[in-house]
Amino acid sequence: MVKKILFFIVFIQPLLMIAQQDYFTFKNNQKKIFVEFDNSGGLIIVPIELNGTKLNFMLDTGASKNIIYNLNGIDSLEIKKGKQFKLKGYGNRNGVNAYVSDNNVLKLGDYVNEQARIFILAEEQLSLFNFIGVEINGVIGASFFKNAVVKIDYEKNYITLTQDIKYLRGLRRYDSIPIQLSSGKPYIKSEIVEADNSYNADVLIDTGSNDALWINKRPQQFKIPEKNFYDFLGFGLNGEISGYRTKLDQLNFGSFNLQRITSSFPDIKESKLLNSKNLLSSIGAEVLKRFFLILDYRNNTIYLQNTRKYRDGFYYNMSGITAKLGKREIFYSYESKAENGYGNEVDAQLIQLDKPEYDIVQIPGIYIDQIRVNSEAEKAGLQVGDQIVKINGRSFPYLTLNEVNDFFYTNPHSTIRITIKRNGKQKRYKFKLIPLID
Template structure:
């Protein structure tokens, strides 16, 4: 067994879910290719918390992967629902990520067959497996997520992402023709250490047009991250609030949340864009820190239909129906996750039929019964709660399981739907019924707009 020690830019930002790895090449890869003779292959994806979730098959087992422009190698980190997956030729590595903790153990496995919904294949893929139970997207997204894939797909194809139609197309390089349109703009793309970067401008602290170089990170559900650099005018605005930004491989990540007055990408302008400033301790192990000023996440990217052309070193943005949506912060202070299951007791109607007891008047008697039905549903647990938020001041705490929101039983809804109920509009009164250590408690508060 061979041992490697790798420093990895890895953040599992939950709930923000900012994700990026930095692996260097250890061996040559055969690469991805189209199975058919067509010039492109189309795949439908799910868009959850701004993240693209693709159906990916590994060694014959279908799994779900996040498409992440910031990841260098395919990563597996949750195989609880894929016990039949066989991985061979493994060796141990150690990974250090963001946060204050120690490096964690991972495994590299070679020679795997990887397919993206039947049309794109790599028959000799290296994968990295992390067995740490904390590296798991499923509780915060509400669906099983088994891994992350990124650079190799963008390296081997021109990738066209249509966020509006939730469709992605992989084109053979050289066959894709860039289109000109009024709503589009093609910008230069820098590829550094296998990651895409572009330049943008921000209006910040009264200064207009401050140039920033940003990693494009489709694996982050947040909008914008900026690293504080006082000599460049990149300073946290006075109007901000402290927050838990997520959990990295090596521990929790904290920082400040604020807004930039304007984010400008080419000719496109996005006013009042959300921004996070991670603290220095959280990013102390971040590689190539001097090569960029922050990251551009999927909450901005989904406002465009995007074409990545790594070969031509350019990116094309076309604004879509999400472009004018306002950037909203969490107004309740609650971040939810799935944590186990709970038993729900329901009443349902049942019909019993029988013959009438009067022999002189034969007929059928019908009786309606109320029957009890017990079903299992995911438990929506408060994973994080912001200090000083409306929910916190009302008395809610981490670990509380939300049973109902404004009289609506949560088991009838998905995790994103319940999250939306908790962030409807400013001033909305929220009434919650929660289970706290087998006691049912009631709370109420009003949603408060942040910043």
């Protein structure tokens, strides 16, 4: 089960003209390309070269733009630096400054974008290494998907890129469903049901979220179920996101019916983002991983075939533990070589982008970062700061952060046996996983 860390980003103000030719193409007459990806926290992470420098990017159908928000581990990057803008997204702040860079080269093997537009955070970095175990430098959005048929296999962790749908076999086993593209992002017609209330919604297919269903805006008569709890939901480009977690009776699209689906209602009532008609609802990896998924933007179609996980239940973290890798980051001030006033054009010469001046102290291990009040873990006696040594027979360093979260999100009513280290001494605890909402 995925770690609940969310990326909902890249609503840009002021709006920019889409760069011409800003899309990937196949080189060397390739008809089909296979790409392995790192499925950390339910996110699709691939190594892509930017102007010859290899970075880790998340493939994000919910992003209209390409963004770099983290240069940790990158010594330098050659890039053209242009106008500065304000990036807006989910979170509790008013936006962050970023500058735009045109005519960059993004390369994933023989799948290449030679005129890529990139937005780069100008003043601060966003790193979620502690919570997913992989350093992600940014997101690649619509430009990756617009010129290829993209098949995503969450079970085997690979992507197939083809120039034409005819190069993929077994399509007769898939359901084909129309999608609508808006700002380069795919929406699917769905029905959301709770008790006697239901409504139809255009729902964003968002590979950049690892949650199941987010509902940002709904008809007035559609209420949040009484069984809910207020919680930290995750991170957006503009900071932390909180809101209500609950379960809804059904989510229906095409011929598929998902029942008792975990659903989040972010508390962003004052956000100007809600003025957008395209911000009503979204489904993320917790739904998408239950399917073999094919995206065909050119023909406005998505193909879905359910996997063996299709009927698996939806659960929240039943332990109450939020775990993280033991990495501590100490940041210092960032100084750019080129002065860049807000809204002013900077000469488009190649410059060397120095990484922010910071120091990283690596502390090995997996640690308890938060414990939910009155959770089973807290009742058992576990504490924030405890180092997780072993869970149900799996010991660190062979125990990964993803495996820790799998233990906490699956197999309701099972027993967790956990060994921790506190003040240099090992202690053993056990508790049951009790679903917060049936």
